[in-house]
Amino acid sequence: MPVRLPDPDDVIVYSIPMRTRFRGITEREGVLWRGAAGWTEFSPFLDYDDEVASRWLSGALADAAAPYPAPVRDAVPVNCTVPAVGPDRAAEIVRDSGGCRTAKVKVAEPGQSLTDDCDRVAAVRDALGADGKIRVDANAHWDVEQAIDALAKIDAAAGGLEYAEQPCPTVDDLAAVRRRTHVPIAADESIRRAEDPLLVQRKEAADVAVVKVQPLGGVQAAWELAAQLELPLVVSSALETSVGIAASVTFAAALPELPYACGLNTVRLLTDDATTRSLVAHNGQIAVPAARPDADRAAAVAADDATRQRWLDRLQRAGELLK
Numbered sequence: 316m317p318v319r320l321p322d323p324d325d326v327i328v329y330s331i332p333m334r335t336r337f338r339g340i341t342e343r344e345g346v347l348w349r350g351a352a353g354w355t356e357f358s359p360f361l362d363y364d365d366e367v368a369s370r371w372l373s374g375a376l377a378d379a380a381a382p383y384p385a386p387v388r389d390a391v392p393v394n395c396t397v398p399a400v401g402p403d404r405a406a407e408i409v410r411d412s413g414g415c416r417t418a419k420v421k422v423a424e425p426g427q428s429l430t431d432d433c434d435r436v437a438a439v440r441d442a443l444g445a446d447g448k449i450r451v452d453a454n455a456h457w458d459v460e461q462a463i464d465a466l467a468k469i470d471a472a473a474g475g476l477e478y479a480e481q482p483c484p485t486v487d488d489l490a491a492v493r494r495r496t497h498v499p500i501a502a503d504e505s506i507r508r509a510e511d512p513l514l515v516q517r518k519e520a521a522d523v524a525v526v527k528v529q530p531l532g533g534v535q536a537a538w539e540l541a542a543q544l545e546l547p548l549v550v551s552s553a554l555e556t557s558v559g560i561a562a563s564v565t566f567a568a569a570l571p572e573l574p575y576a577c578g579l580n581t582v583r584l585l586t587d588d589a590t591t592r593s594l595v596a597h598n599g600q601i602a603v604p605a606a607r608p609d610a611d612r613a614a615a616v617a618a619d620d621a622t623r624q625r626w627l628d629r630l631q632r633a634g635e636l637l638k
Contacts, residue, residue, distance in 0.1 A: 318376060320634045321348040327610055328626045329556065330618035332586045337398045337421075338454075338554065343585055344618060346626050347558050350379020353607035356529065356559035357630065367508070367530075368629060369636040371553075374533030376637075378562050383534055383607075386568035390600040391550075392417075393580040394450065399424035399431075402438035409442035412583065413596030417448040417477065417576040422469060423456035429465055433472035440474050448477040448576070455484035455504055462492045470498050477575075478523050481505065490520035501525050501549065512540055521546060523575065528563045529553045537566055551578030556589040556616075557608045560601075564594055568603045589616050 327347040333340060338360070345358025357375035359368040395412030397405045397420045409418055418439045422432040432451075439449055451469055453462070462482040470476045478499035482492055486505050493500045501523035502515040507530045515521045524546040530553055531537045541548055550567035552560055560579055567577050580596045582588055590608040594601050618626070 318634055318637045320376075320630060321350075321379075323627050325349070326627070326630070327589070327613045327616075328618040328623040329589055329613070329616040330622050331556070331588070331616050334584055334586055335398045335400055335404070337584055343554055343556075344622060344626065345555065345559075346375075346630055347556070347589055347610045347613070348379065349610075350376075352378070352380055352382050354558045354610050355379035355562075356555050357633075358529070358553065358555055358559060359633075360553075365629070365632045365636060369633040370532050371529050372630065372633040373637055374529045374531065374536060377533035377535055381535065383562065383565040384538065384569035386565060386603045387571065388568050388573070388603070390602045391564050391567045391573065391579060392576040392600050393596050394419045394448075394576045394578055395596070396578060396581055396584060397421060397435065397439055398584070399427055400435065402434045405435045406438045406442040409439055412580065414599040415576070415580060415596055416443065416446070416599050417450065418443055419450050419452055419480070419578055421454070422451045423453035423465070425456070429468060432465070432469055436469055437472045440472070445474070449473045449475075450477040450480060450501070452480040452503070453482045455481045457482050459483060459488050459491045459495075462488075463495050466492075466496050466498045480525060486514050486518050486520045489515065490518050493520060493522070499523060503527070503551070506540075507531055513543060516544060516546060523547055523549055525549050525551050525578070527551050527553050528566050529555065529559055534562055534566050538569075541570065547572070547574045549575045549577055552581045554581050554584065556585070556610075557582055557592070557594040558589055558610055560594045561604055561608050564601050564603055587612070587616050589613060
């Protein structure tokens with residue numbers, strides 16, 4: 316029997332333009348509603364099928380019903396995120412990041428070259444200075460040999476990389492790259508989209524585990540996985556509004572150890588937000604909110620009727636896949 320979904324009259328479907336094309340999209344869309352514990356967000360990317368979306372929905376429903384864990388720190392250090400833009404724009408994003416001393420730079424963008432990647436990373440290094448940290452994310456677009464070659468050149472352009480996130484698609488490929496480069500390897504898709512998220516750990520395929528709360532099924536599911544991972548964790552966003560980011564910030568703030576800056580400063584990639592007080596970095600950190608943000612700017616970010624209906628239909632389909 317399908318789970319109980321929010322009443323369509325009680326949900327907000329939002330549509331917010333991106334400042335820069337990111338992950339192939341120019342508009343971020345999703346669904347917000349208030350549950351017993353506060354506001355929650357369901358916003359799987361449009362290219363994900365209903366089966367994948369159902370896990371995101373499971374997380375949104377769980378987070379709507381239960382309180383978040385108690386934080387052990389008041390703020391979470393975060394990186395800025397640099398899309399696959401030109402060098403000048405990349406440097407500008409770093410300077411306007413709210414004091415972030417770590418930058419995550421997108422590389423391996425379809426239609427761009429390795430030279431483009433190196434130029435972007437070099438510009439980020441100039442903007443950060445010598446003491447800043449740079450990590451790159453290839454979104455699994457390289458094979459093993461391409462990754463080995465690209466990481467050597469990008470590492471040189473960066474003056475040293477903190478790590479490379481998901482350079483290849485498979486766990487075996489990650490393990491092969493890790494054996495052949497000194498650049499630490501982080502796993503993202505190989506954890507959150509895997510049938511066995513612990514395979515990366517067993518195969519010694521990564522140095523860092525990227526944890527994304529909503530795609531993993533919500534705060535509680537992410538907490539249970541974190542307890543089984545022996546790798547250091549980086550909590551990262553799924554490009555949500557501040558409603559969704561609040562779940563990830565609070566989750567990160569509750570972890571006993573947080574050795575890396577988290578990828579949670581992504582509301583800055585949006586032109587607007589569903590909340591009045593956006594969760595963005597100040598002095599390189601995002602303060603843990605005292606309460607869940609209210610979607611008090613719903614009218615300003617509401618989607619048109621066609622987009623709203625498309626998301627209501629998607630919500631229904633995903634809910635039918637949940638037992």
